[in-house]
Structures are given as C-alpha cells and as structure tokens.
Amino acid sequence: MPSNFWLIAQREYLTRVKKRSFLIMTLLVPLIVAAFGFFIVKIATSDNDTQDVVQVLDTSGQNLGARLVSTKQMQFKPVQGTLETVKKDYLKSEDDGLLYLPAGLSLEAPKGVQLYAKGNVSIRKQQAVETALDKLFSEDKMRASGLSQEKLDALKTNIDVASINLDETGKEKNSNALATSGIAYALALLIYLFIFMYGVQIMRGVGEEKSSRIMEVMLSSVKPFDLMMGKIVGIAAVGLTQFLLWGILSVGATSAVTAVFADKLAATASTETAANPGGAERAAKVMGGAEVAGTDNATTPDAAAAVSERFSVFKALRGLPLGMIAFGFVIYFLGGYLLYGALFGAIGAAVDDQTDTQQFMFPITMPLILSYIIGVSVILRNPDGPVAFWMSMIPFTSPIAMVIRLPFGVPVWQLALSIGLLIAGFVFTVWIAARIYRVGVLMYGKKVTYKELSKWLFYKG
Amino acid sequence: MQPALEALNVRKVYGEHVALNDVSLAIPDRSIYGLLGPNGAGKTSLIRIITQITGADAGEIRIRGEKLAPKHIAEIGYLPEERGLYKKMKVGEQLLYLARLKGLSRTDATQRIKAWVQRFDLAPWVEKNVEDLSKGMQQKVQFIATVLHEPSIIILDEPFSGFDPINANLIKDEILALRDKGATIILATHRMESVEEMCDNIALINRSRKVLDGPVSAVKDTFRTQTYSVEGQGRLMVMHPDFEVLEHNERENGHFHDIIRLHAGTTPNDLLRYLIGNVEVHAFRELIPSINEIFIRRVRETMPETLLEEAPAA
Numbered sequence: 001m002p003s004n005f006w007l008i009a010q011r012e013y014l015t016r017v018k019k020r021s022f023l024i025m026t027l028l029v030p031l032i033v034a035a036f037g038f039f040i041v042k043i044a045t046s047d048n049d050t051q052d053v054v055q056v057l058d059t060s061g062q063n064l065g066a067r068l069v070s071t072k073q074m075q076f077k078p079v080q081g082t083l084e085t086v087k088k089d090y091l092k093s094e095d096d097g098l099l100y101l102p103a104g105l106s107l108e109a110p111k112g113v114q115l116y117a118k119g120n121v122s123i124r125k126q127q128a129v130e131t132a133l134d135k136l137f138s139e140d141k142m143r144a145s146g147l148s149q150e151k152l153d154a155l156k157t158n159i160d161v162a163s164i165n166l167d168e169t170g171k172e173k174n175s176n177a178l179a180t181s182g183i184a185y186a187l188a189l190l191i192y193l194f195i196f197m198y199g200v201q202i203m204r205g206v207g208e209e210k211s212s213r214i215m216e217v218m219l220s221s222v223k224p225f226d227l228m229m230g231k232i233v234g235i236a237a238v239g240l241t242q243f244l245l246w247g248i249l250s251v252g253a254t255s256a257v258t259a260v261f262a263d264k265l266a267a268t269a270s271t272e273t274a275a276n277p278g279g280a281e282r283a284a285k286v287m288g289g290a291e292v293a294g295t296d297n298a299t300t301p302d303a304a305a306a307v308s309e310r311f312s313v314f315k316a317l318r319g320l321p322l323g324m325i326a327f328g329f330v331i332y333f334l335g336g337y338l339l340y341g342a343l344f345g346a347i348g349a350a351v352d353d354q355t356d357t358q359q360f361m362f363p364i365t366m367p368l369i370l371s372y373i374i375g376v377s378v379i380l381r382n383p384d385g386p387v388a389f390w391m392s393m394i395p396f397t398s399p400i401a402m403v404i405r406l407p408f409g410v411p412v413w414q415l416a417l418s419i420g421l422l423i424a425g426f427v428f429t430v431w432i433a434a435r436i437y438r439v440g441v442l443m444y445g446k447k448v449t450y451k452e453l454s455k456w457l458f459y460k461g
Numbered sequence: 462m463q464p465a466l467e468a469l470n471v472r473k474v475y476g477e478h479v480a481l482n483d484v485s486l487a488i489p490d491r492s493i494y495g496l497l498g499p500n501g502a503g504k505t506s507l508i509r510i511i512t513q514i515t516g517a518d519a520g521e522i523r524i525r526g527e528k529l530a531p532k533h534i535a536e537i538g539y540l541p542e543e544r545g546l547y548k549k550m551k552v553g554e555q556l557l558y559l560a561r562l563k564g565l566s567r568t569d570a571t572q573r574i575k576a577w578v579q580r581f582d583l584a585p586w587v588e589k590n591v592e593d594l595s596k597g598m599q600q601k602v603q604f605i606a607t608v609l610h611e612p613s614i615i616i617l618d619e620p621f622s623g624f625d626p627i628n629a630n631l632i633k634d635e636i637l638a639l640r641d642k643g644a645t646i647i648l649a650t651h652r653m654e655s656v657e658e659m660c661d662n663i664a665l666i667n668r669s670r671k672v673l674d675g676p677v678s679a680v681k682d683t684f685r686t687q688t689y690s691v692e693g694q695g696r697l698m699v700m701h702p703d704f705e706v707l708e709h710n711e712r713e714n715g716h717f718h719d720i721i722r723l724h725a726g727t728t729p730n731d732l733l734r735y736l737i738g739n740v741e742v743h744a745f746r747e748l749i750p751s752i753n754e755i756f757i758r759r760v761r762e763t764m765p766e767t768l769l770e771e772a773p774a775a
Contacts, residue, residue: 004562007558007561007562008562011558015547015549015550208548209547212545212546212547212548213541213543213544213545214545214546214547215545216509216514216539216541216543216545217539217541217545217546217559217603217606218562219512219514220512220513220514220534220537220539220541221534221559221562221563222562442509442514444543455476459475459476
C-alpha cells in the first residue's frame with residue numbers, strides 16, 4: 001500500500017521535526033557558524049586591516065622620516081622634539097609605536113634605529129617597519145649608484161599569477177585551484193556528515209521500534225519494506241529540512257554580523273580615504289565576503305581592484321562544470337544516503353541492544369570514513385589518478401570520492417558508469433537490508449552473528 | 462454457515478525448527494475461538510501467518526472462503542502478546558496513526574477515537590505521551606488500537622496478561638460485546654482456564670500440531686469421565702456393581718465427601734436413586750474436566766513423549 005508508505009514517512013518526519021532537540025539544533029548550528037564568522041571578521045579587521053600608527057622622530061637630517069611610505073598596515077606620522085619629550089608625548093598618545101632615527105644614520109651603516117612601543121613589539125609590526133626602512137634605503141642606494149627615477153619606477157613590477165587549466169580538448173579554462181578544491185571539499189563534507197548523522201538516526205529509530213515492541217503491531221498493518229523505506233525517506237526529509245534551515249539561517253546570521261561590521265568599516269573608510277586610500281579597499285573586501293556588494297564604494301581605484309578580484313573568483317567558478325557538479329551532487333547525495341541508510345536500518349533491526357551495534361557499525365562506517373580521509377587527501381591532490389578512479393567506481397566509496405572529483409571535471413563515461421554502479425549498489429543494499437530487517441525486527445533475545453545474518457537472507461517470506 | 466477463517470494444512474518451518482505441522486482449523490463466524498496450548502506450541506506462528514506478518518511454507522488460510530490476500534489486512538485486528546506502542550507519541554496521535562495505517566480516513570478515525578477513549582476513561586490522557594501512562598492504561602490504548610478499525614476478525618494473543626482484575630473484566634466485557642456485534646474473536650493463550658468460559662470453540666495445539674478442536678461443549682462431552690462428587694451424611698456402601706468409589710473422605714458426625722465413577726450403562730439418576738435410598742445427600746455434582754486436564758489427557762494419549770519434557774503451564 002503506497003499510501004501507508006507515505007503515512008510512515010510522514011510520521012517519521014513530523015515526530016522528529018516537532019522535537020525540541022530539532023529546534024535547538026536548527027538554531028544552535030547557525031549561531032555557531034555566525035559566531036565563527038564574527039570571529040573571523042574580527043580577526044581580519046583587527047589584524048590585517050587595522051592600521052598601526054607609528055610616530056617617527058627623525059634626527060638623521062636626511063629627511064628619511066617624511067619619505068617613509070605608509071601602507072595598509074602602518075601609517076608613519078612624523079613628530080618633532082627631543083627623544084625625551086617625544087617619548088613622554090607618545091606614552092600619552094593612542095599611537096602604536098615610536099620609531100627613532102638617530103643622528104648620524106647613514107646608508108652605509110644603518111645602525112641605532114630604535115622602535116619604542118607600549119608593551120612588547122610584535123614581530124609583524126617590527127617587520128613592517130623594517131620593510132619600510134629597507135625599501136627607503138635600497139631606493140636611496142640605487143639612486144646613489146646612478147639610477148634615474150624613471151628607471152626606478154620601471155623596475156617595480158607587480159606580479160599576479162593567473163593559473164590556466166587546459167582541458168582534454170586543449171581549450172583554455174580560467175581556473176582557480178583554491179575555489180575548485182574548496183567546493184570539492186565542501187561537497188564531500190556535506191555528504192559525509194549527512195550520511196553519518198542521519199544514517200545513525202535510522203539505526204536508532206529502528207532500534208527504538210524494536211525495543212518498544214511495536215513492530216508486531218506495525219507489521220500486521222504494513223509491509224516491512226514499507227516500514228523500512230518510510231523511515232529512511234522520512235529521515236532523509238528531516239535531514240534535508242535541517243540542512244536547508246541551517247543554510248538559510250547561517251547565511252542570514254553571518255550577513256547580519258558582517259553587515260554590522262561593514263557599516264562600521266564603511267564609516268571609518270570614508271574618513272580615512274583621503275589620508276589613506278587603502279581603507280575603502282578593506283571595507284569593500286569585507287563587505288564582499290558578506291555578499292553585500294562593494295560596488296557602491298568603488299570610488300577609489302583600490303576598491304575597484306578589489307571588486308575585480310572578486311569578479312575573477314566568480315569567473316573561475318563559472319569555468320567549473322557547475323551543471324555536472326549539481327547533478328552529480330544530488331545523485332551521490334541521495335544514492336549514498338540510501339545505500340548506507342539501508343544498512344544502518346538493517347543493523348538497527350538485527351540487534352536487540354544499542355550497545356551491540358558497535359560490532360556491525362564498524363564494517364559499515366569503515367568505507368565511509370576511509371573514503372572521506374583518502375578523498376580529502378589523495379583524491380583532492382590527484383583527482384584523475386588510479387586511486388581516485390577506483391574509489392569513484394566502488395558504490396561504497398563513490399558518493400564521497402566522485403563529488404570530490406566532479407569540480408575538477410570527470411569524463412562522462414566514468415560518471416555514467418559510477419552512477420550505474422551506485423544504483424546497482426543501493427538496490428543491492430536495500431535488498432539485503434530488507435531481508436535482514438524482515439526477520440530481525442521480530443527476533444528477540446538472540447545473539448546475532450554474521451553467520452546468523454547470512455541465514456536470514458534466505459528465509460522465505 | 463461459512464467459517465470466518467479457515468486454516469488448511471498449514472506448515473511453517475524456521476530453519477530446522479518446525480513451528481506448524483499440517484495444522485487445519487475452521488473458525489465459525491461470530492464466535493469466540495480459543496487457540497490454546499503451552500508456550501512454544503505454534504500459536505503465535507499461526508497468528509503471524511493469519512496477520513500476514515509471515516507466510517506459510519505450505520497450506521493456506523482462507524477468510525470467508527477467499528484465499529488470504531493483502532486486502533484482508535484491514536479486516537483483521539491483532540493484539541500481540543508483546544504489547545508495544547511508540548513511547549514518545551501522544552495517545553491520540555498514535556491511535557490516529559495506527560487506524561490510518563489500517564485504511565481508516567482521518568475524520569472517521571478521529572470520531573471513533575473520541576468514543577473509545579471516553580468509554581475507557583482515557584479522555585484526559587489523549588494529549589499525553591504514551592510513556593507517561595501507567596502500564597494498565599497503555600494496555601487499554603493498545604486494545605483500542607486493535608479494534609478501532611472495526612475488524613471482523615479480532616486476534617488477541619494472551620489478552621488478559623498485564624491487566625489487573627478490574628481491567629481484565631472490562632476487557633472481557635468488551636470482547637463479549639464485540640462478539641455480539643458480529644465480530645469473530647480468536648483468543649490465544651497458554652492460560653487455558655482464563656478463557657475457558659468465554660469460548661464457543663477451541664483448538665488445542667501442542668508441539669506444532671493440532672491435538673484437538675471443536676465446540677467447547679462437545680469437547681467436554683467427549684472427555685466426560687462419568688465421575689461425580691457426592692457430599693452427604695450416612696453410611697455409603699463401598700462396593701457396588703454399578704459404580705466405584707474412587708475417593709472416600711469421612712468427616713465427623715458421619716459426614717462424607719466421595720468421588721464416585723459410574724460403570725458403563727449406569728446413569729447419574731441411578732446413582733442418585735441409590736444415594737437417596739441410603740444417605741442424606743447434601744451435594745451432587747458431575748466432575749467435568751477442565752480444558753487444562755483435557756489437554757494433558759489428550760497429549761498423554763497422542764504424544765506421550767512430549768509430556769515428559771514439557772508440562773503445560775497451569
């Protein structure tokens with residue numbers, strides 16, 4: 001009776017979705033994600049994007065202090081006076097450091113430079129000061145050796161490496177290796193988590209039905225196959241709902257968090273822009289991360305550059321076989337869940353006691369864990385190697401192995417073969433699970449062994 | 462009249478173990494049928510075949526002459542020996558769910574649930590989770606779930622286990638009421654005396670085989686032993702050509718309590734006539750064997766080897 005199947009799936013879905021723990025999990029995970037996002041933004045803004053202000057007391061008489069170039073990280077602010085008074089003033093100020101260039105500092109012997117700070121001087125701050133001084137000194141040295149200003153400018157290069165992916169037909173594709181790997185990794189993780197979390201729920205659900213002894217009542221109304229598949233499908237719907245809500249809430253929460261930050265940054269950026277063009281770029285970047293378009297702020301060349309940088313990531317994404325990825329992901333997501341879900345259900349049916357599940361869990365979770373571990377290491381590094389090929393063919397490992405390969409591009413025949421094998425695989429596991437389930441759910445007080453299980457496969461209805 | 466349910470030469474084997482061996486039964490319509498036998502005799506195996514939880518290896522089940530088919534699921538209500546409900550589901554929701562699985566519409570089911578929970582004083586508990594109910598109340602919920610879809614055949618495995626005497630009586634009355642409304646009821650139990658008085662027909666099962674079946678009155682007739690319990694005052698002759706005193710108990714003042722078996726050709730009235738002429742009769746009662754005794758006698762006759770290993774539970 002197909003109507004019974006839907007009733008069962010519906011009950012499995014509703015009882016789980018209505019649970020308080022579902023609500024808590026649904027709210028908690030996005031909060032954690034948001035908190036994590038908040039943390040990252042905080043680090044990004046406090047570390048890379050705040051500008052240290054360093055006072056410069058130049059007594060060298062070579063006009064070095066005024067020529068120090070401020071960067072995104074560091075602003076140099078010339079001060080006047082004796083070292084003693086400047087030190088006192090510095091301590092009263094909110095600035096981050098005081099650079100002292102002593103008299104008699106020469107290009108030949110750059111000694112006696114001192115950096116004062118409140119508390120310890122961070123390596124990063126020290127390096128930034130050193131880099132700025134280095135640059136100044138080497139320019140002066142080059143100029144002293146007879147190079148003109150034009151030649152100096154011409155010597156400056158700005159290297160931006162673009163990676164190009166040659167596909168089999170020899171066509172060039174703009175690729176962004178990081179984006180590709182990132183997508184592969186994320187898809188594999190999603191499938192892995194989904195199968196694990198909800199597979200175990202299937203097992204628990206069957207175990208509960210068995211231990212509450214409701215099986216016999218149920219089986220006098222419905223077929224065991226409907227009962228098992230109803231549970232698997234119902235729980236899949238729970239998982240999809242949960243993932244969907246997590247996705248929506250996470251995006252909502254993180255963009256709320258970053259929008260607050262972006263506002264703040266935009267405010268500071270506009271005041272800073274005049275003195276320091278870097279500010280707007282920072283703001284635009286952060287807002288870009290929060291999917292708040294940074295184009296409004298693209299008034300400065302730096303901001304425009306940031307936008308175009310983001311654009312190139314999108315271009316890289318568009319270069320990926322997105323249709324194939326989406327199609328493959330859905331197939332492997334559902335196929336993998338069905339394949340493993342049925343086996344988890346069979347374990348729940350076979351054992352009396354939740355503690356007995358361990359011995360049967362191991363051989364089932366092993367290929368899943370292995371395919372994930374090997375997937376994110378070996379396959380991610382070499383998505384066209386023999387390990388990748390074979391693991392993406394075996395139905396037990398293909399759901400994870402193949403989605404890792406998909407963003408890198410997979411020949412159609414391999415994809416078709418792998419999907420064919422996956423379908424055969426889950427038809428097979430569902431068949432086995434149904435046989436074990438049918439016998440197991442009414443079997444109590446018997447210590448189940450593999451030998452016993454294999455006998456159940458051949459019992460007549 | 463056509464039987465409500467027939468089993469024809471049903472056989473079921475689990476691995477090496479034969480659970481049912483050539484069992485045939487005919488269960489008359491609108492009656493209460495006792496399926497009796499010790500634990501492990503095969504009662505539950507037979508029930509699981511009738512409820513289509515498993516299939517028979519040989520033979521067949523017929524419902525009103527029709528071969529058992531999936532459509533009959535809605536016609537059968539089954540209360541298993543192992544009672545169980547979804548613990549974390551509300552009583553009302555649970556009843557609705559189980560009724561809908563039997564093909565009842567939401568509105569029909571809701572109405573009937575309302576009536577039943579009132580009848581069983583469960584109305585305040587409808588919105589409670591099953592696990593918050595007492596064992597007895599859970600049993601009532603389970604009974605309601607069994608009969609909610611108004612099945613024409615109701616199978617109750619160990620119907621009174623888990624009920625206190627008051628609720629057991631309540632259930633007993635409900636069973637009789639259901640029979641009077643036209644349902645056919647099968648009571649499976651190893652506690653034969655608990656259902657003896659309710660059953661119209663019985664079948665005795667032992668070691669996967671049917672030992673005996675028929676109307677309770679006919680079964681008892683067959684196993685009458687022509688034995689009478691006599692209480693009275695006076696002196697009773699111990700030797701007589703027409704009867705034999707099996708047991709003689711004397712009490713003070715010439716009171717006695719004897720067990721007397723009639724010889725063939727003697728009627729109870731002959732004995733009474735003799736007694737009236739000789740002693741003062743206080744009580745005279747035929748000793749009819751209980752179903753339990755009949756079972757043991759029958760098993761001793763037909764399969765004496767099994768008695769040594771497995772005595773039926775009292």
